[in-house]
Amino acid sequence: MTTSNTGTGAVEPAAREELARLRDSIDNIDAAVVHMLAERFKCTQQVGHLKARHRLPPADPAREAQQIARLRALAESAKLDPAFAEKFLNFIVAEVIHHHERIAESNGTAGAPAAD
Numbered sequence: 701m702t703t704s705n706t707g708t709g710a711v712e713p714a715a716r717e718e719l720a721r722l723r724d725s726i727d728n729i730d731a732a733v734v735h736m737l738a739e740r741f742k743c744t745q746q747v748g749h750l751k752a753r754h755r756l757p758p759a760d761p762a763r764e765a766q767q768i769a770r771l772r773a774l775a776e777s778a779k780l781d782p783a784f785a786e787k788f789l790n791f792i793v794a795e796v797i798h799h800h801e802r803i804a805e806s807n808g809t810a811g812a813p814a815a816d
């Protein structure tokens with residue numbers, strides 16, 4: 701845990717109020733990010749089951765390359781560091797691929813004949 705001097709009472713009231721206002725917005729944005737990620741993972745879980753049923757590999761590097769190019773361009777126009785956007789996407793995709801691998805294993809589809 702990091703230390704903080706904002707709870708000591710030594711900060712000017714106006715600064716404390718501005719900090720509280722900004723932190724309210726940060727909390728709202730963090731909540732939105734969590735909800736959006738939860739929706740994304742609901743979709744990717746369905747993709748994982750679809751892939752397992754049709755014996756498709758968990759990862760799709762060509763699709764990922766397209767997503768990275770698209771997100772980097774979006775990040776640039778939004779004045780967000782494209783390298784950060786790429787790292788963030790890769791972090792999420794790595795987790796998705798783990799999920800897909802687990803789904804494929806638990807479906808017993810590794811080595812099994814393809815479902816129609």
Ligand SMILES: C=C(O[C@@H]1C=C(C(=O)O)C=C[C@H]1O)C(=O)O
Nearest residue numbers: 744747758759760763764793796
């Ligand atoms: C969700 C998929 O599976 C994997 C995860 C991806 C993602 O989280 O966006 C993209 C490509 C795949 O490596 C997919 O193929 O669409």
